[in-house]
């Protein structure tokens with residue numbers, strides 16, 4: 176079967192699907208970026224962002240990302256990060272960390288107001304936020320659940336379309352295998368990153384590979400549908 180030779184309504188439907196997919200890619204990139212962007216202005220997901228989301232403790236992640244704006248300067252940020260990385264010592268907490276939290280955070284995470292159900296009043300409240308690493312299991316299960324189905328259906332749709340194009344079988348096999356493998360490795364990486372920071376590299380590479388593969392499939396399919404058509408009809 177040949178994609179470009181299919182009736183116009185089917186070609187239109189396929190075109191809408193791949194154009195929507197391309198828009199979806201852009202939106203998901205914006206989402207990842209607005210969700211977590213420790214270094215302002217950095218347009219692509221980077222290692223620090225990924226480690227913050229999948230490997231660091233909730234406190235480390237919060238001060239590096241969403242709660243960073245509440246800190247006055249980099250020294251305060253460094254003090255909290257160093258304290259998290261050294262394991263969250265109790266004495267050091269009351270000496271160095273509590274004064275910062277009192278000033279910057281407790282009006283939202285104190286006794287009366289407890290935003291996000293997070294209390295930062297004393298070491299006991301804070302300990303789980305420093306000891307646990309990565310995303311909470313409940314969040315990971317939810318994220319894994321909808322990504323397994325989402326990736327599965329998206330990749331199936333795109334690779335089926337690509338398999339109806341006139342490109343070589345080798346290109347079809349490679350792009351199909353790479354897309355599914357990258358998606359699977361990406362999801363497994365979210366879990367493995369709880370155990371080691373270095374897995375963030377795997378998440379970054381598999382995520383970028385998946386995006387690139389989808390982009391290639393979308394562009395090549397679009398070319399085959401509408402641009403390369405005249406070449407074959409002239410033959």
Ligand code: HEC
Nearest residue numbers: 233234237238241242245246279280283284290291293304
């Ligand atoms: C203006 C109010 C406000 C201030 C000030 C504030 N927070 Fe928050 N914080 C929130 C809200 C609302 C949430 C829940 C929603 C969210 O995660 O953005 C939250 C969530 C959190 C979480 C949980 C994040 C997670 O991943 O579950 C942590 C940890 C946290 N804040 C730490 C801090 C620290 C440390 C400071 C001080 C540097 C601070 N917050 C200052 C409002 C505030």
